[in-house]
Amino acid sequence: MKVSVAPLLKQSVGxxxxxxVQESPVDPRGDNAGLLDADITAFDADIKATHTDPGAYLEGGVRAEVAQQCVRCLRPIHSPVAARFAEQYYATERVETGAPMPSAPRDAKTIGSDFLIDLTPLIREEVILATPQAPLCRPGCRGLCPVCGEDLNERPHDHEPAPDARWAALEKLKDVKD
Ligand SMILES: [Zn+2]
Ligand SMILES: [Zn+2]
Structure with a gap:
């Protein structure tokens, strides 16, 4: 989602x-479709944009839903993620005159001549950083049975230990001796 900071930059510094901005669910054909690449299916963000000397300073918070999978039982889950952000964007030209601004530091985020700031990458980055790495569908999920692959939450069970071929051979020897 792109927002114009031109009106803000026409006001006084400070x-x-x-x-x-919010979208739930995120539209795959909409402005925020880039969020779906990070499995962000819904978000709600409050942002304060301040006119600063080099441009606009954006700070705020976002609550998002991220589509994930339980690491133990592989069930699809929606993780709620909350993140805060603060980012300085450097104007490259003056909004009133179009005169060039002093050049921004290397790697700084800049505001082009359209005076639009794309919020999608900002939200995306911060939500990715705050997303749990090993999510569980519930505390203490039992996961999948390593033998048959069944969900141990739904059907807790054990298997008889598999008979070992070497022991079976020894048993045969024993039979012969008897
Ligand atoms: Zn699980
Ligand atoms: Zn099993």
Whole structure:
């Protein structure tokens, strides 16, 4: 989702505007489709954009839902993820005159001549960082049976230890002796 900071940059330095953006579920053909690459299926963000000397400073928080899989039983789950962010964007030209601004530091995020800031990559990055690495469908999920692959939450069970071929051979010898 792109927001125009042109109106903000026409105000005094220190002025701010509040943004609220949300989409649930994220539309695969919409502006925020890039979030689906990170399995973000819904989000709700509150952002405060402040006019700073080099451009616009965006800070805020996002709550998102991320489609994941339980690492033990592989059941699909939706993890709620909350993240905070703060990012300085450097204007490359003056909004009133189009005159070039002093160049931004290397690797800095910049605002182009359209004065639009794309919020999608910002939200995406922060949500990815805050997403649990080894999610469980429930505390103490029993996972899948290593022998038959059945879900041990649904049908807790054990298997008889498999007969070992070497022991079977010894048993035969014993029979011969008797
Ligand atoms: Zn599970
Ligand atoms: Zn089993």
């Amino acid at each position: 002025d701010h505007m509040d943004l609220h």
